[in-house]
Amino acid sequence: MSVDSATAAKQCITGWSVDIHGTPLCQYCTKELLEGDEVTVYAYRPVEDQVVSVARLYCSECNHREIEHPALGCYEWLAEARLATISDVAHQSHERTLTGIDIIDECGPKEGDAR
Template sequence: MSVDSAPAAEQSITGWSLGIRGTALCQYCTKELGEGDEVTAYAYRPVEDQLVSVARLYCSECNHREIEHPALGCYEWLAKARLATTSDVAYQSHETTLTGIEIIDQSGPQGDTL
């Protein structure tokens, strides 16, 4: 599936595992984020790849709402999301993940708004 639309991006980053050992930080102010926190997530996909990556999180106080400097050659999305804890009973593990994804801004590979 080619990910170049908002609905496909929402589906790709829902459940995305975040942080190191359950710790996720705001990219801007470095506040520690946890389960239930509302965040803005920046995700991108280079034109030549199929995989979407979540590169940055912002807390609700830092309030990043638009892609300020679009990257050429990439599809980019900003999404409102909430942090959740996802458990895997078989492996007795827990991860901080993204849920409740809603795309709020996007940019195409030429730096244009999609």
């Protein structure tokens, strides 16, 4: 599936696991992010790829509301989300994921700076 629209990005970000390497932290202030916290999510997809990646989380206090420096050659999205916990009863495990996704800013692949 080619992801170049906010609707498709929203679907890809929903359910994304955010505690793969331990407790998720705010990228800016390093505050620990917990279940139920409202966060801002930065996600991107290079033009040549088909997969959306979630690269950064920000706590509500850091209040990132726009993509300040778009990357040339990438579709980018900034979204509001809430952290939720899903459980796998059979494996007795749980993980924090993103839910309630609302895209608040987006940039196309031609809007960025060449670096």
